[in-house]
Amino acid sequence: MSIGQALGSMKIAEENGWPLMRGERGFGKVAIFLAAFSAAMATWCFTIGGFVAYYLDATAGTFAMLAGSLVGILMVTLATLPMCAKYGIDSGVASRAQLGTRGSYVSLLLIYCSTMGWNVILFIYKGRAIAELLVVFGIMDRKYWDLCVAIVGVLAIFVVLDLIRKGPEYVRSRGPVIAVVVAVMSLVVLFLLVQKVGIHGVLDAVAVAPYDRPAGNWTSAMEVLIVVNLSWWAYIGTIVRTSPSARQSLWPVVIGFGLGVGIGSLVGLYTGLVVPDSVGDPTSFLVDQGGVIVGVVMLAFLLIANVGTAMMGIYASSLAVRQLPKADKLSWKWTIFLVSLPAMLVVGLFAGSAETFFSTFLAFLGVAFAPLCGIQIADWYLLRRQRYDVLSLYLPGKDSKYFYLAGFNPVGFLAFAAGIATYIYLLDPITYVYRAPFPYVTASFPSAIIAGMVYVAGVLAFYRGRNVGGYGADTPTEVSAKPLPANTIETKA
Amino acid sequence: MSELLPPELVNRCAAIQDSDAQGVALTMSDYAWFWVATVVVPVLLVILGALL
Numbered sequence: 001m002s003i004g005q006a007l008g009s010m011k012i013a014e015e016n017g018w019p020l021m022r023g024e025r026g027f028g029k030v031a032i033f034l035a036a037f038s039a040a041m042a043t044w045c046f047t048i049g050g051f052v053a054y055y056l057d058a059t060a061g062t063f064a065m066l067a068g069s070l071v072g073i074l075m076v077t078l079a080t081l082p083m084c085a086k087y088g089i090d091s092g093v094a095s096r097a098q099l100g101t102r103g104s105y106v107s108l109l110l111i112y113c114s115t116m117g118w119n120v121i122l123f124i125y126k127g128r129a130i131a132e133l134l135v136v137f138g139i140m141d142r143k144y145w146d147l148c149v150a151i152v153g154v155l156a157i158f159v160v161l162d163l164i165r166k167g168p169e170y171v172r173s174r175g176p177v178i179a180v181v182v183a184v185m186s187l188v189v190l191f192l193l194v195q196k197v198g199i200h201g202v203l204d205a206v207a208v209a210p211y212d213r214p215a216g217n218w219t220s221a222m223e224v225l226i227v228v229n230l231s232w233w234a235y236i237g238t239i240v241r242t243s244p245s246a247r248q249s250l251w252p253v254v255i256g257f258g259l260g261v262g263i264g265s266l267v268g269l270y271t272g273l274v275v276p277d278s279v280g281d282p283t284s285f286l287v288d289q290g291g292v293i294v295g296v297v298m299l300a301f302l303l304i305a306n307v308g309t310a311m312m313g314i315y316a317s318s319l320a321v322r323q324l325p326k327a328d329k330l331s332w333k334w335t336i337f338l339v340s341l342p343a344m345l346v347v348g349l350f351a352g353s354a355e356t357f358f359s360t361f362l363a364f365l366g367v368a369f370a371p372l373c374g375i376q377i378a379d380w381y382l383l384r385r386q387r388y389d390v391l392s393l394y395l396p397g398k399d400s401k402y403f404y405l406a407g408f409n410p411v412g413f414l415a416f417a418a419g420i421a422t423y424i425y426l427l428d429p430i431t432y433v434y435r436a437p438f439p440y441v442t443a444s445f446p447s448a449i450i451a452g453m454v455y456v457a458g459v460l461a462f463y464r465g466r467n468v469g470g471y472g473a474d475t476p477t478e479v480s481a482k483p484l485p486a487n488t489i490e491t492k493a
Numbered sequence: 494m495s496e497l498l499p500p501e502l503v504n505r506c507a508a509i510q511d512s513d514a515q516g517v518a519l520t521m522s523d524y525a526w527f528w529v530a531t532v533v534v535p536v537l538l539v540i541l542g543a544l545l
Contacts, residue, residue: 007508008501018502019509022516063542067535074531085516087509218539245517254530386518391506394498 016328017319019390020088020241027243029252035239035312036256038179040232041186041264042309043125043281043302044118047358048261049268050280051224054209055217058202061269064218068225069262073254075448076230079373081253083380084237085246087390091237092320096393097384097470098375098455099416101400102407106416110368111234111320115313116343117361118231119157122306122313123347124357127153129283129302133295136287146351153347157340160310165333185301190267192297193282196289197274205273215439223427225262226444227366230373232257234316314340325396363429366444371419374448375412375455383459389470401470409469411458419451 007013010024027035052061083094095107127149134140140148194202210217236257240249268280275285283302287295318335322328327335350357380386392401404410427434427443434443463471508514519527 006501006504008499008505013501013505016502019505021505021508021514023514025516059545060542063538063545067538067542070531070538071535074527077527077531082519086518087515214543218543222539240516243516246519247517247523250519250523250527254527258531390509391503394502394506396497 014242015319015322015332017090017093017323018394022088022244025088025242025244027239027249029248032239032243032249033252033256034179036235036253037260038182039235039239039309039312040257040260041179041182042118042122042306043129044121044309045186045261045264046268046271046280046282047121047125048224048228048280049265049270050272050278051359051362052221052265052269053272053276053280054207055211055221056207058205058270058273060218061207061221061273062266064221065225065262065265065269066259068222069229069258069265070254071222072226072229072444073232073258075226075373075377075444076232076236076369077250077253078381079376080233080236081240081246081249082386083376083388085240085243085249086386087388088241089237089390089393090241090316090319091234092323093393094237094388095372095376096402097388098372098379098409099412100404100407100409101396101402103404103409103412105324107372108320108323110372112317112339114231114365114369115234115317115320116339117364119310119313119340120343120346121358121361122310123153123156123343124149124351125281126156126302126306127151127347127351129281130299132284133287133299136284137292137295149351150348153351154344156306156310157344157347160307160314161336161340163307164311164314164336181304182301185297185304186264186267188297189282189286189301190270192286192290192294193267193270193274196286201274202270205270208272208276213439216434219439219442220432220434223366223442223444224362225265226442227362227369228261229258230369230444231365233369233373234320235312238312238316238319359432360430363427363432366427366447367420367423367429370423370444370447371416371451374419374450374452375415377448378452378456379459382456383471392470404469411455411462414458415451415455418454419447422450423447 007021010020012018013020013024049065052065055061056064080091080094083089084091087094092104092108092111096104099106130152131140131145131148134148135142135145207217211220236253240246240253243249267282271278271282271285272280275282278285283298286298314336318332318339321339322330322335330338389401395403397403402409423429423443423446425435426438426441426446459469459471463469465472
């Protein structure tokens with residue numbers, strides 16, 4: 001048997017979340033950046049910016065959003081990039097070391113909920129914008145608005161499914177084109193907005209519904225960007241595992257995902273300030289002001305903007321679902337269809353509740369991913385000395401070092417719960433009312449820190465020296481197959 | 494034990510433990526600049542934004 005046969009098909013390994021060898025990974029800096037940027041730039045940026053407009057004016061909001069997007073990418077990058085790039089695995093697989101082989105189904109659920117949640121928002125907003133255009137142009141009566149949103153949203157899902165059914169390579173190859181087009185179109189939208197209201201119209205607009213205390217407004221605005229960046233948890237692992245180097249991936253991730261969403265959301269901030277009822281979406285305002293030509297520009301933007309992001313979301317959630325027992329028996333086409341089915345139902349039936357869904361979804365992102373990031377960072381850097389036993393990440397039974405107690409790591413879940421409690425104490429995820437010291441520390445960072453501290457304390461107290469969880473033991477799990485010399489591994493053509 | 498896993502996956506798990514098959518790790522310099530970009534710069538942005 002040749003070495004290539006021993007490792008099997010790289011395509012199958014990629015689709016099932018198996019480790020990718022360095023020689024198999026074909027993504028360079030530019031490709032990583034464009035994939036990240038095309039995922040970050042979507043119409044959700046309007047809504048994110050619109051949310052910030054509740055708290056801050058244009059000048060302060062711009063600084064807060066850029067700061068929030070940079071500080072937000074810190075935690076999620078440390079929690080995913082080093083291990084995913086090292087072993088060629090995705091974020092869900094990496095989390096088995098902390099949550100347990102069965103406990104990591106929770107992280108798969110989080111991946112699914114976060115990626116499909118974003119997709120639901122994208123498809124609803126796409127449907128709403130196109131419905132608005134049809135009404136403004138007199139093509140459709142407003143009484144059919146809800147129906148149009150649902151139909152357009154579901155149709156858009158089918159379009160995206162058609163694009164990604166050809167597999168991961170196709171997703172990547174189209175990302176760069178979409179990223180460039182979306183960046184140019186965003187500048188056009190920004191130019192149109194400033195042209196209509198003037199620079200002073202933007203700068204003089206006041207925040208829509210600020211708190212009394214400036215610190216609370218600043219931190220609330222930054223928290224929005226932090227939790228949005230935390231939701232890249234699944235996306236970052238999916239992308240960086242295809243790059244041969246963490247060093248090559250670092251800055252493309254920081255700029256593409258972090259700054260990408262921050263800069264992209266500025267249009268939403270300015271729109272939200274100038275047109276307070278818009279919640280950041282400039283479609284209706286620009287079409288009202290600019291007529292048919294502006295409407296066509298917006299339509300083109302909306303048709304293209306969400307495709308890259310939605311493709312990446314369905315791809316990441318499909319990878320997560322295929323890691324469930326027996327799920328790898330499904331074909332790729334069936335996987336992406338079944339993964340998208342719940343999103344179709346939500347888009348088709350609940351398209352009218354987008355605003356409520358968005359704020360609740362943002363809160364969910366912070367509550368769920370901040371503690372997970374804290375646990376993973378503490379585990380990787382403080383406890384495991386930046387090493388995993390890779391076979392144990394995949395073994396389902398007691399032979400895995402990460403089996404813990406019936407496949408669940410009690411310490412991991414205790415730390416996770418402590419982080420969630422911390423977040424909810426500092427910032428009510430439903431009402432967005434905060435408690436001290438939130439204005440000075442955010443909710444995400446204390447949540448991550450507490451979760452990480454509880455995890456470290458729990459591991460030191462219960463696992464060290466007891467041969468549980470692979471802590472303190474460097475011996476790799478035995479394998480029945482003979483390890484292959486790495487320098488003979490087949491490289492990608 | 495590993496009979497539950499496809500042999501290709503087992504081989505991949507063994508092969509990836511070799512440092513030559515792993516992705517190139519971040520260096521201390523990378524971490525330092527990353528810290529500057531994601532902690533120092535945001536702090537400066539907040540201070541600057543609050544002053545304006």
